[in-house]
Amino acid sequence: MAKELASKAKEAFINDDFDVAVDLYSKAIDLDPTCPVFFSDRAQANIKLSNFTEAVADANKAIELDPALTKAYLRKGTACMKLEEYRTAKTALEKGASIAPGDTKFKKLIDECDLQIAEEEKDLVQLVPSTLPSSSIAPPVSEVDLTPAPAAPAKAKYRHEYYQKPEEVVVTIFAKGIPKQNVNVDFGEQILSVVIDVPGEEAYYLQPRLFGKIIPERCRYEVLSTKVEIRLAKAEIIIWASLEHGKGPAVLPKPNVSSEVVSQRPAYPSSKKVKDWDKLEAEVKKEEKDEKLDGDAALNKFFREIYQNADEDMRRAMSKSFVESNGTVLSTNWNEVGTKNVESTPPDGMELKKWEI
Known part of the structure; x- marks a missing residue:
């Protein structure tokens, strides 16, 4: 027959x-x-x-x-x-x-x-510059089209959906309990051919011409208990407008740009690591603060710190007493010094032989 x-x-x-x-x-x-x-x-x-x-x-x-x-x-x-x-x-x-x-x-x-x-x-035509690092090509997960988009089924027997990442498209056919030997999947440059042929039942075909080209040798599929999952390796890192050819323009994925503001400190191409300049500055200040000095150097450092942290009246008192005593007295109390205006000059760097408070 x-x-x-x-x-x-x-x-x-x-x-x-x-x-x-x-x-x-x-x-x-x-x-x-x-x-x-x-x-x-x-x-x-x-x-x-x-x-x-x-x-x-x-x-x-x-x-x-x-x-x-x-x-x-x-x-x-x-x-x-x-x-x-x-x-x-x-x-x-x-x-x-x-x-x-x-x-x-x-x-x-x-x-x-x-x-x-x-x-x-x-x-x-190279759609994505080859010099662009892959980390900057890949969009963040929130920007990848991960929402399953229903594709027009070739047959109503099984439902299928797809979602995509920058480098691959994942097609899912919801066919339960299908033996692996009854599923035949073939990959071409722009063809996906799926045949599910169970004896005694009508054969199922999904044979779209794909939206973009794929790399057949890197494509794979898996027959699970509830579905057939097919992974298509994209030949170009573009976002497919649909699963099938000719249904909308392709677009490049958005670059993965961090929302954090990059430090304005200089970073040189020869540097192996980007230096944390703020951290280094804090360490230097700490070292200066903790520096152990002897004799007059220690006293000068001590009174410089007092002057830097003083209010305006205290600074004026220190400056006036220092000038009037020819560098032998340094008072921090303006009421003891008097009200005569003097130039508020810090005592930084001067060698003092005697200090009185």
Whole structure:
């Protein structure tokens, strides 16, 4: 029965009835989900309908079932090229060419991929300056878009959400009790393909073309008891406007600037550590205060401190008594000295031979 449906699907494909072909191949797959040719042929029909992400998923499933099926690699490569994922396409095509080295179609498409990759590298625009340290690129947690944003589901069977950080996007599919072997996740340069296929149930597909490019080898997923968690490593540190391609502009994350005011003390490039100048100043003052002197130096230091901490009357008394006694008397009581105006000159630095209070 499955083969009969596949035969009718081929006839529909030849007659350019691609929607009918996809529908018939899907019914054949429901009856025999282990036939790689059904998936590979449905991939070709999906390519004709411009359903490129679905075509990639079908080709991946065909390759999983039969790693030696060359036309599955050819169709995956073709679909990825339509999605402008030339590196992913080239990898698939090179694998197919290694299995069928005499097939010239692979070489022609690989050459085209090389040309497009060279153009991409030539026109590449660096969105974030490479000299900017990562610590200044990363926005504070409060500014990262951590609120789950519901994405438009491909099927209503399972709900999915996503949130993002500067360097990754986390997609969660809320599917409970799904065995790990029934979950197939594939990563392309800008494709996420998720297929949850439980025998006896309708298969679930999530195959968006992503908002931005990712690094496939750094992406990973985990099948948990209540969900499937997928982590997509961003190729560029930008904020995605949505999970899917073409739904709003990308923006750069805000730099992580501390709210604390930076000290105005000088910091030199050659310094290994930023010095705490206020702390050093306090230490110097403490050392000066605690400095132990002998003789006249100790007395001078003692009376300088009295003068610095005195009020105006005391300073005038000290200055007048010091001047009138030619440096032999230093009084701190203005009433004892008198009311004659004298210049209030501090006794700092003068050598006194005798002190009287």
